[in-house]
Every structure is written in structure tokens, then in C-alpha cells.
Amino acid sequence: MGMLADMFAGHHKECDDLFAAAEAAAQDGAWDKAAPLWERYAAAMERHLSTEEGVLFPAFEDASGMRGGPTQVMRMEHTQMRGLLQQAGQAVAARDADGFGGACETLNILMQQHNMKEENILYPMCDRAVGSNAALVQQLREKLGK
Amino acid sequence: MIGALSFEQAPPLWVPLRFFLTAPWFLCAAGLLLAVDGAHVVAGGRWGPGAVAAVHLVTAGYMLQVMAGALLQFMPVAAGANVWRPRLTGGVAHAGFTAGGAALVAGFLWVGVPALQAATVLMGGAGAFYVVVLARGLAASPAIGPTLRGLRFAVFGLAVTVALGVALASVFGFGVALPLAELVPVHAAWGLAGWALTLLAAVAWLVVPMFQLTPPYPPRFAFAFPLAVCGVVLGWTAAVFLRTPAVAIAVAAAGTLVVGAFGGATLRLQGQRKRRVTDATLECWRAGMAALCAAAVLFPIPLAVTDAALRGRLEWLAGVLVLGAFVAVIQGMLHKIVPFLVWLHLRSVMAVPPTMQKVLPDARARPQSRLLLASILVLALAAAWPPLAHLGGVLLAVAAAWGGALLVGAARFHHRLAQSPSASPDDTGRSAR
Numbered sequence: 001m002g003m004l005a006d007m008f009a010g011h012h013k014e015c016d017d018l019f020a021a022a023e024a025a026a027q028d029g030a031w032d033k034a035a036p037l038w039e040r041y042a043a044a045m046e047r048h049l050s051t052e053e054g055v056l057f058p059a060f061e062d063a064s065g066m067r068g069g070p071t072q073v074m075r076m077e078h079t080q081m082r083g084l085l086q087q088a089g090q091a092v093a094a095r096d097a098d099g100f101g102g103a104c105e106t107l108n109i110l111m112q113q114h115n116m117k118e119e120n121i122l123y124p125m126c127d128r129a130v131g132s133n134a135a136l137v138q139q140l141r142e143k144l145g146k
Numbered sequence: 147m148i149g150a151l152s153f154e155q156a157p158p159l160w161v162p163l164r165f166f167l168t169a170p171w172f173l174c175a176a177g178l179l180l181a182v183d184g185a186h187v188v189a190g191g192r193w194g195p196g197a198v199a200a201v202h203l204v205t206a207g208y209m210l211q212v213m214a215g216a217l218l219q220f221m222p223v224a225a226g227a228n229v230w231r232p233r234l235t236g237g238v239a240h241a242g243f244t245a246g247g248a249a250l251v252a253g254f255l256w257v258g259v260p261a262l263q264a265a266t267v268l269m270g271g272a273g274a275f276y277v278v279v280l281a282r283g284l285a286a287s288p289a290i291g292p293t294l295r296g297l298r299f300a301v302f303g304l305a306v307t308v309a310l311g312v313a314l315a316s317v318f319g320f321g322v323a324l325p326l327a328e329l330v331p332v333h334a335a336w337g338l339a340g341w342a343l344t345l346l347a348a349v350a351w352l353v354v355p356m357f358q359l360t361p362p363y364p365p366r367f368a369f370a371f372p373l374a375v376c377g378v379v380l381g382w383t384a385a386v387f388l389r390t391p392a393v394a395i396a397v398a399a400a401g402t403l404v405v406g407a408f409g410g411a412t413l414r415l416q417g418q419r420k421r422r423v424t425d426a427t428l429e430c431w432r433a434g435m436a437a438l439c440a441a442a443v444l445f446p447i448p449l450a451v452t453d454a455a456l457r458g459r460l461e462w463l464a465g466v467l468v469l470g471a472f473v474a475v476i477q478g479m480l481h482k483i484v485p486f487l488v489w490l491h492l493r494s495v496m497a498v499p500p501t502m503q504k505v506l507p508d509a510r511a512r513p514q515s516r517l518l519l520a521s522i523l524v525l526a527l528a529a530a531w532p533p534l535a536h537l538g539g540v541l542l543a544v545a546a547a548w549g550g551a552l553l554v555g556a557a558r559f560h561h562r563l564a565q566s567p568s569a570s571p572d573d574t575g576r577s578a579r
Contacts, residue, residue: 016359020420027422080493087498101423102501108421109486109502112356113223120291121226 002127003137004056005119008048011144012115015044019111022092023104031095038092042085049078051143056126059136063129070122077114081107157218157232159491163557164240165215166480170550172207172247173473176200177543179255180525184535188528191458192465199254204469205337206269206311207247208546212476213345214239214276216483217297221280224352225297226289235279242272250315262319266312273308277301292368296348299372303340303379310336325387332383339401340379342472344372347408349479354412357427357482358419363411374404391449398446405442409435409471426511430478433519434471441467463529470522477518477549481511484553488560496567506556514552518545 001009018041025034057071084107091099130136179200180187187196218236221227229235246268253261280301287294310333316322317329351368354360362368378401385394412435416428444464451457485502492499521541528535562569 017420020359020422024422083498084501087501098503099501102503105423105425105503106486106489106501108359109356109482110490116224116352116356117226120224120289120293124290125288 002124002131004127004131004140005123007137007141007144007146008052008056008123009115009119011044011048011146012119015041015048015111018044019104019108023101026092026097026100026104029097031092034100035092038089042089045081045085047144049081051140053078055136055140055143059130059133060122060126064125070117070125074114074118074122077110081111081114084110156223156487156490157229157236159487159560161232161236162215162219162487163484163553164236165211165218165243166484167550167553167557168240168244169208169211169215170546170553172203172211173546174543174550175207175251176203177521177539177541177546179203180535180539181543182536182539184528184537184539185532188462188532188535189458191454192461195254199251201465201469202247202250202254204473205342206243206250209342209469209472209476210243210247211240212480213342214243216349216479217280217345219483219487220349221283221297224289224349225284225287225294227280227283227287227294227297229283230279235276239272239276242268242275246270246272253315253318259319262315266315266319269315270308270312273304273311277305277308281305291351292363292365292371293348293351295369296344296351296372299376300341300345300348303336303342303344303376307333307337307341328386328389331386335379335382338468339375339405343405343408344375346472346475347371347375350408350412353479354415354431357421358416359421360415360419363415367407367411371404371408378404395446395449398449402442402445405445406439409439409442413439425481425508426515427478427482429512430474430481430515430519433522434474434478437467437474437522438471441471459529463526466522466526466529470526474515474519474522477515480549480553481506481508481515484556488556491560492563492567495564499563505559506552510552514545514548517541518549521545 018037022034022037022041025031025037053075057074061067061071084103088100088103088107091103179196183196187194187200190196192198192201215236218229218232221229246265249257249261249268250265253259253265280297284294284298284301310329313322313324314326314329314333317324317326347368351363355362378397381397381400382394385391385397413432416432416435441464444460444467448457448460448464451460482502485505488505489499489502521538521544524534524541525538528538
């Protein structure tokens with residue numbers, strides 16, 4: 001795996017762990033535990049999405065000349081994920097187990113199929129296009145907090 | 147190559163959905179056939195017309211429909227492989243597989259030569275067209291990973307299965323002289339292992355970790371698996387045509403190891419999942435993998451049994467377990483994929499579409515899938531007491547029709563909200579029950 005693919009796929013895993021922990025706490029009815037876990041998860045997700053949109057994708061688009069296509073679809077899915085993150089966040093605040101479970105299930109599939117496309121297709125393309133740019137890699141590392 | 151990558155999220159909903167909505171009725175027909183004639187089918191062995199018809203209702207009817215429809219959805223998303231004109235491809239494949247599957251079974255049961263001639267042309271034509279479209283998409287994919295590799299092996303397996311199926315149907319339909327006794331077990335091996343199992347595994351590499359957040363399959367295992375399956379199927383082909391029973395038993399034992407390793411690895415990973423939530427999909431996967439492991443153990447045994455009646459019973463048991471494994475996993479996947487697709491497509495007409503649980507709540511999916519699993523268990527037990535096949539058939543028919551009704555409900559849910567996005571999802575949910 002290339003350096004960028006490694007870094008971003010690793011951050012996906014960290015987000016997954018927080019997601020699973022928050023979901024498990026809510027399933028146990030431990031809302032006092034679930035709420036801060038969800039906040040940490042949502043913050044990590046936002047950091048991930050905004051790093052891609054603000055730094056990685058523009059660098060890839062400049063280097064490859066591909067402005068439509070893959071990055072555009074990824075941005076659209078980011079919007080969809082933010083909608084579900086918000087829905088689930090509201091359900092946590094309201095201690096609505098069914099609403100939270102429903103939003104989590106949908107978010108999980110959307111997020112995982114999104115990650116799959118990034119890890120199998122887009123990140124390797126990014127590695128080939130901009131993976132050798134040390135300054136960019138450092139900037140991405142700092143933004144992701146890795 | 148990269149320029150050809152559209153990265154589209156999904157073809158229109160109707161493209162995969164028409165396959166999913168058709169498939170359960172083939173499974174229901176298999177159930178009805180066994181409900182009426184079950185004990186006779188068990189006693190008649192795998193060469194009896196009832197058994198051949200039932201097997202093809204499940205494989206060329208149910209399994210092929212769902213797999214063909216799901217691949218049109220899965221290829222662009224999972225493998226970055228574009229499908230040529232998905233609406234046209236889906237329409238042609240769906241029409242050919244539906245009419246061809248029905249003609250094939252009608253030919254086996256009642257109509258004879260004319261229906262088998264029609265089935266040869268329809269299944270052969272649609273199958274060849276579908277294989278070519280998929281192979282072109284997979285050849286141009288820029289993706290990496292074991293799933294793409296698995297899909298390439300699976301499509302090759304489908305091509306061989308269709309070619310052998312056309313050859314076999316030509317024996318009955320057009321009087322072509324071919325070695326029937328050898329072609330049948332080879333066609334079955336390519337269909338069940340070279341195509342269906344290889345595809346199931348390629349999908350599993352992605353969806354098993356994805357649905358429950360399990361660790362990934364070991365990369366070397368995922369890389370080697372399609373090659374190992376292909377090796378076993380080629381070995382089986384050689385053993386059958388060379389008429390070397392000892393080699394056939396050895397190859398079947400190798401099949402036990404390969405298939406058992408996949409089933410065992412999947413169960414082990416699911417045992418290590420991070421998500422604690424369980425649902426109908428997880429239950430179906432676990433039951434299916436357990437059935438697959440049990441079937442794998444049985445593979446070589448009938449080959450070593452000389453008593454014809456006992457061998458027939460063992461073949462029935464192994465057959466029910468293998469087909470039951472696919473049917474269970476496919477049902478579990480449908481319970482997840484269809485609500486997700488409905489959500490995804492509603493997203494284009496609504497800012498906040500109802501979540502998957504509103505489209506098809508687990509409380510409705512789970513009793514249906516448990517009845518389906520019970521029907522498979524009862525049909526397996528019919529190996530010991532054949533009259534149980536009647537009960538198993540009734541249960542299978544009811545579970546399949548129930549599954550079909552749930553999917554129709556999900557499609558209606560989408561239709562209503564897509565027509566009037568301001569309608570209350572709860573009202574739509576009630577009407578979809």
C-alpha cells in the first residue's frame with residue numbers, strides 16, 4: 001500500500017473503532033457514555049472529510065487534471081454522510097434508540113462502501129499522482145492528527 | 147484506463163431491483179414442487195426430472211437472478227468496473243434469464259423438447275451477452291485488490307457453466323450426441339464452485355468486514371482462494387472425464403479443505419466483529435457458512451459409497467446444504483442491499499430520507515429469514531426420512547413468497563416517496579407491510 005493509502009485507510013479504522021464503541025454503548029442504553037463517544041467519532045469523521053476535501057482532493061485534481069469523476073462522487077457521498085451523522089447525533093441527544101440504530105446502520109453501509117472505493121481505487125490513484133510530494137504528505141499528516 | 151472510470155455510485159434502482167423482485171418466485175416454485183412431490187424427488191435421486199427441475203429453479207432461477215442483478219450494482223462500486231449501458235444489459239439479461247429459466251424447468255418437468263430448445267437459446271444467448279459485458283468492464287477496471295481478481299475468476303466460471311449448460315440442453319433439445327454422465331457433474335462443479343462460490347467469496351472479502359466491522363480476511367488467503375477453487379474444479383473435470391474414481395475422491399477431499407477454509411474463516415472473522423448489533427443478515431451469513439462447512443465435509447463421502455440408496459440420500463443431504471448455504475446468504479444480503487438502495491435513491495429526491503430500518507425493519511426481516519433457514523433444515527432432514535421433504539417444500543414456498551412480498555413492500559415504499567417526497571414515511575411503511 002502507498003503512503004497516502006496507508007495513512008487514510010488507517011484513519012478509517014480509527015473512525016470505525018469509535019463508531020463501534022458509540023453504537024455498543026447506545027445498545028446497552030448507556031447514553032452518558034454513548035454521547036461523548038459519538039461526539040469524538042463525529043469530530044474524527046469531520047476532520048477526515050475536511051482534510052480530503054480541503055487538501056488531498058485539490059492536490060490530486062491539480063496533479064491529474066481530473067476535476068469531475070471520482071473526487072466529485074466522493075464529495076457527494078461526504079454530504080450524504082454528514083446528513084446521517086447529524087441524524088444520528090440528534091438521536092443520541094434525544095436518547096432515541098431506534099432512530100440512532102437506524103441512522104447508524106445506514107451510515108455504516110454508506111461509509112464502508114465509500115471507504116472501499118477510496119482504499120481500492122482513489123487512494124492508489126492519489127499515491128501515484130501526489131504521493132511523492134513530501135510537503136503535502138506532512139500537511140495531510142498534521143491535519144489528520146497522525 | 148483511468149479516464150474510463152466513472153466512479154458512479156449506482157445504476158438506476160430498477161436495474162438490479164427487477165432481478166431481486168423476480169428471484170423469490172423461482173425459489174417459491176422450487177418449494178411448491180417439493181411440497182407436492184418431495185418424497186418422490188428425494189427417492190428419485192439426482193437424475194430424476196423432479197430433482198433436476200428443483201435444482202435449476204434454485205440455481206438458474208433464484209441464485210442466478212440475484213447474483214446477476216447484484217453484480218450490475220456491485221461492479222462499479224466495488225471494482226471500479228463500468229457496466230456497458232446498464233439499463234440495456236440488465237433488461238436483456240433479466241428477460242433472457244427469466245424466460246430461459248422458466249423454459250428450462252418446464253422442459254424438464256412437462257414440455258420436453260420445444261421448451262428445452264427455447265431454454266438453450268435464451269439462457270445461452272443471455273448468458274453469453276452478460277458474460278461479455280462483465281468481462282469487458284472487469285478487463286478495463288483500474289481497481290486493485292482480491293475482489294476484482296475474484297470477480298474475474300467468477301465470470302470465467304460463469305462462462306464455462308453457461309457453455310456446459312448449453313451443451314447439456316442441446317443433448318435433450320437438439321439430439322446432439324455428447325457424454326451426458328460426464329458433462330453433468332462437471333457443469334455442476336463449474337456452476338456451484340467456479341461461478342457461485344467464487345463470486346460469493348469475492349463479495350465476502352468486502353461485505354463481511356463492512357457490515358459488522360470484522361478484521362479483513364488474510365490477504366494471502368483472499369488472493370489464493372479463487373485460484374484454489376479453480377484448481378479443484380479443473381481437477382474434478384479431469385477426474386470425471388478420465389473416469390478415475392480414486393482421483394475424483396481425492397479432488398473432492400481437496401474441495402472439502404478449500405470450501406471448509408472459506409466457511410471457517412468467515413465464521414471466525416464474524417466472531418471477532420467490532421459491531422455488537424446483530425440482525426437477519428448476520429444470522430443468515432452464519433447459518434449459511436455453517437451449512438457450507440457441513441456440506442464440504444460430505445463432498446467425498448458419496449463417491450466412496452457403493453450402496454445406491456445410501457449414496458442417493460447422502461447426495462440429497464450435501465445438495466440441500468450447499469444450495470441452502472447460498473440461499474441463506476443471498477436472503478441475508480437482500481435484506482441489507484435492498485433497503486440501502488432504496489435509501490440511496492431516495493437521497494436524490496429528499497434531503498433526509500427515511501433510514502434503512504424504516505424501509506425494511508429487522509423485526510420483519512428476521513422472522514422471514516428464520517422460516518427460510520428452518521425450511522432448509524427440514525429439507526436436509528428429509529435425507530433421513532424423505533416424506534419430510536413435503537413439509538420442507540411448504541416452508542420453503544411460504545418463506546420465499548414472504549421474502550418476495552417484503553421486497554415488493556420495499557419497492558412500493560420507494561415508489562411512493564419518490565412520487566411524493568413530502569409523504570410521511572410511517573404511512574408508507576404501513577402500506578408496505
